[in-house]
Amino acid sequence: MQRRSFLTHSGALAAAAWAGNVAAQAQPAKVGVLIPQSGPAALFGPSSRACAELAAAEINGRGGVAGRPLQLVFGDAGLPPAEVSQSALRLWRGERCEAFVGMHDSAVRGALVGLFKGQVPYVYTPVYEGAECSPGTWVLGETPQQQLQPVLPWLAKERSLKRWYLIGNDYNWPRDSNAQAKKYIGTSGGSVVGEEYLPFTVDNFDASLAKIRQANADAVLITLVGGASVSFSRAFASFGLADKVTRLGTLIEENTVAGIGAQNTLNLYASAGYFASIDTPAARAFAARYAQKFGPQAPQLNALAQSCYDGLLLLEAMGNKARSLQVPALEKIAEGLRYSGPRGEATLQARHTRKDIFLARADGTALKVVQTFSGVDSGQVCKV
Numbered sequence: 082m083q084r085r086s087f088l089t090h091s092g093a094l095a096a097a098a099w100a101g102n103v104a105a106q107a108q109p110a111k112v113g114v115l116i117p118q119s120g121p122a123a124l125f126g127p128s129s130r131a132c133a134e135l136a137a138a139e140i141n142g143r144g145g146v147a148g149r150p151l152q153l154v155f156g157d158a159g160l161p162p163a164e165v166s167q168s169a170l171r172l173w174r175g176e177r178c179e180a181f182v183g184m185h186d187s188a189v190r191g192a193l194v195g196l197f198k199g200q201v202p203y204v205y206t207p208v209y210e211g212a213e214c215s216p217g218t219w220v221l222g223e224t225p226q227q228q229l230q231p232v233l234p235w236l237a238k239e240r241s242l243k244r245w246y247l248i249g250n251d252y253n254w255p256r257d258s259n260a261q262a263k264k265y266i267g268t269s270g271g272s273v274v275g276e277e278y279l280p281f282t283v284d285n286f287d288a289s290l291a292k293i294r295q296a297n298a299d300a301v302l303i304t305l306v307g308g309a310s311v312s313f314s315r316a317f318a319s320f321g322l323a324d325k326v327t328r329l330g331t332l333i334e335e336n337t338v339a340g341i342g343a344q345n346t347l348n349l350y351a352s353a354g355y356f357a358s359i360d361t362p363a364a365r366a367f368a369a370r371y372a373q374k375f376g377p378q379a380p381q382l383n384a385l386a387q388s389c390y391d392g393l394l395l396l397e398a399m400g401n402k403a404r405s406l407q408v409p410a411l412e413k414i415a416e417g418l419r420y421s422g423p424r425g426e427a428t429l430q431a432r433h434t435r436k437d438i439f440l441a442r443a444d445g446t447a448l449k450v451v452q453t454f455s456g457v458d459s460g461q462v463c464k465v
Contacts, residue, residue, distance in 0.1 A: 108149060109149060109150050109151065109152035110145070110146055110147075110149040110150070110151055110152065110179050110180070110400075110406055111151075111152045111153075111154055111172075111176055111177055111178040111179055112137075112151055112152070112153055112154070112178060112179070112180045112181065112182060112393070112396065113154050113155075113156055113169060113172040113173065113176070113178035113180070113181040113182070114129075114130075114133045114153050114154065114155050114156070114181075114182050114183075114389065115155075115156045115157075115158035115165065115168075115169060115181060115182070115183040115184070115185055115189075115193075116129040116130060116133070116155065116156075116157075116158055116159075116183075116184050116185065116389065117129070117157070117158050117159030117184070117185055118155075118157040118158075118159055119157055119159040119160060120159030120160065121159075121281050121306050121307040121308055121309065122159055122185070122186065122306060122307050122385075123159050123307075124307050124308070124336050124337075124340075125184070125307070125336065125383065125385045125386055126159070127380040128336070128380035128381055128382060128383055128385075128386030129184050129385065129386040129389045130155060130389075131371070131374075131375050131379060131380050131386065132371070132382075132386045132387055132388075132389045132390040133153055133155075133182065133389040133390065133392075133393060134153065134374075135370065135371055135374055135375075135390060136389070136390040136391075136392075136393035136394060137151045137152075137153050137393060138374070139370075140393060140394075140397045143397075146396065146397050146400035146401060146406065147400045147401060147403070147404045147405055147406065151393070154172055154176050154178055156168040156169060156172055158183060158184070158185035158186075158189050159185070162188045162189045162191070162192035163192065165185070165189045165192060165193070166192045166193060166195075166196045169181065169193055169196060169197075170196060173196075173197075173201060178201070179201065179202075179406045180201060180202040180203070180204070180396055180400075180406050181193070181197070181201060181202065181203045181204070182203075182204045182206060182389060182392035182393055182396065183203065183204070183205050183206065183392075184206045184207050184385060184386075184388055184389050184392070185207070186252070186254065186306075187209050187210060187252070187253050187254050188252060188253070190205050190209070190213065194213070194215045194218055197217060197218075198217075199215060199216035199217035199218070199408055200217065200408065201217065201408065202217055202219075202396065202399075202406060202408055202411055203217060203218045203219070204218075204219050204220075204221065204392040204393075204395055204396055205218060205219070205220045205221065205222060205392075206220075206221045206222055206385075206388035206389055206391065206392040207222045207385050207388055208222045208223045208224075208228065208254075208331060208332060208353070208384070208385070209222045209223075209224065209254055210224070210225060210253055210254045210256075210257030210258050211224040211225060211226065211257065211261075211459070211460065211461055212257075212461065213432070213463075214431075214432060214461070214463035214464070216408070216412065217408040217411075217412070218432065219395060219399075219415060219429065219432050219433075220432055220433045220434075220459075220461075221388055221391055221392055221395060221427075221433075221434055222388065223331075223352075223353060223354045223436075223438065224433065224459045224460055224461065225257070225258040225261035225262065225331075225460075226261060226457075226458070226459060226460025226461075227354070227436070227438050227457045227458070227459055227460070228258075228331045228352040228353065228438060229258070229261060229262050229265050229331070229352065230261070230265050230457075230460070231438060231454040231457055232329070232352045232438065232440050232452075232454070233262065233265040233266060233269055233329075234265060234268065234269040235440070235452060235454075236300075236327070236329060236350065236440065237266075237269040237270070237271055237300075238269070240300075240327050241299075242271060242299050242300040242327055243270065243271045243272065243299060244271065244272060244274045244296065244297060244298045244299050244300065245262075245266050245271055245272070245273050245274065245298065245299075245300045245301070245302055246273075246274055246275040246276070246292070246293045246296055246298035246300070246301045246302070247259045247262065247263075247273060247275070247276040247277075247301075247302045247304070248275075248276075248277055248278075248279070248289060248293075248301060248302070248303060248304070248305065248313070249278055249279075249303070249304030249305055250278065250279060250280070250281055250304065250305055250306050250309060251278035251279060251280055251281075252278075254304065255278060255304035255305075256278060258304055258331060259276065259302070259304065262302055271300075274296040274297070274298050275292055275293065275296045275298065277289060277292070279305075279309070281306070281309065283309065284308075284309075284312055285316075286312065286313045286316045286317075287316065289313070290316055290317060290320045290322065293322065293326070294320070294322065298326055299325075299326055299327065300326065300327045300328075300329065301317075301326060301327070301328050301329070302329050302330075302331075303328055303329065303330040303331070303332075303333065304330075304331055304332065305330075305332070306332060307332075307337070308340075310330060310332065310333060310337050310341075311337055311340035311341050314328065314337075314341040314345055314346070314349065315341060315342065315345050317345070318344065318345035318346075318347070319345075323345060323346075323347040323348055323349075324347055324348065326348070327348045327350065328348060328349045328350065329350045329351070329352065330349070330350070330351050330352075331351070331352055331353070332385075333349070333351040333448075334351065334353065334356070334383035334384045334385060334448070335356070335357050335381045335382065335383040335446075335448060336381050336383050338351075338443055338446050338447075338448055339381065339446050341443075341446075342446070343445035343446045346443035346444075346445065346446065347443075349442070349443040350440060350441065350442050350443070350451075351440075351441050351443070351448055352438065352439070352440050352441075353384040353438070353439060353441070354384060354388075354424050354436050354437065354438055354439065355383075355384040355387045355388070355423065355424045355439070356383075356384065356439055356441050356448050356450060357381070357382040357383065357448070358441065358447060358448055358449055358450060359423070359424075359439060359450060360450070361425065363421065363422065363423050363424075363425065364423045364424070366423075367387075367390075367422075367423035368382060368423075387423060387424070390422065390423070391422045391423075391424065391427070394420055394422045395420060395427075395429075395434075397420075398418055398419075398420040399411045399414065399415055399418060402414045402418060412465070415429050415432075415465070416429060416430070416431075416465050417429060417430070424436060424437065425437045430458070430459065430461075431459070431461045431462060431463040431464075431465060432461070432463045432465060433459035433461045433463070434459065435456055435457065435458050435459065436456070436457060437453060437454065437455050437456065437457065438453070438454040438457045439452070439453055439454075440452040440453075440454070
């Protein structure tokens, strides 16, 4: 081949290779979004999907992640862990998802961590019990140290609470959360006068309410999920306990309060990293964008759904800093990374986030923030 022809041919190959690289970079990055579409937590499914879709649209409007638009692929995380794992495997190996955002229970999280084994980025977003330190996994959810350590002493002092009754569903999140709660109740001068864990199938709480009354509790810490929390609080009020006993929930949000009903929410409090009523510029702007995108029939904003939005924000922040969605690249840049969202500014520390925590009181079916605890550490000690 003559030199001129060779150079021309080489130049064409180089140009083609460059164009191919650009096209490859522009290929959508598929993200598996695992949210409950069935089961006890299906109540949060529509709003979770809406928040994820809003996040993806806004991220893509800013140029995507590492120059690539996001394409969301949804899976049902309300099924038993083994079934969710099979669904996630299909999304990962079949659909070629390059990252996952999950809003689901801890049993499913454990199964997915075992499936992924740090080979694909996994952002876990809801409130949970703590102690998740697996490589390739980052956690946004509020830990008991965040939801309870500052809140219980404040509320106990504010309302002169001494005698606490703990009630939750029978799995690791309620049990591990209450193990921490007992410490904070003790340090605030209180005592635990009763503790019980019920299966998800229970829909009659008369026996539990009789125990609460007999124990002369002046506060109840609720770690029931979804419909169970609604049924319990309705029955609680019908027993005449609402005007005498304070309730604090760590998984009570706007959908739950709407289900409980305005007549049943007297002296009901909730602790979380987000409420739809947060009165900050970032939170108000987020709520306005959400309403504009989904209209008057938009699913109710709440902390669990909004965490899906933040999960994608974190993925964006990490991916753009690393210029990659590969786990080794993300591991190098994640520690200390900061990002801002509707909840305020969050900082990644030991695979978790340092964040503001809000305590809200029910006013009818609205949750109004009565106290803000700024920059609360997750209390986790994961090595990174």
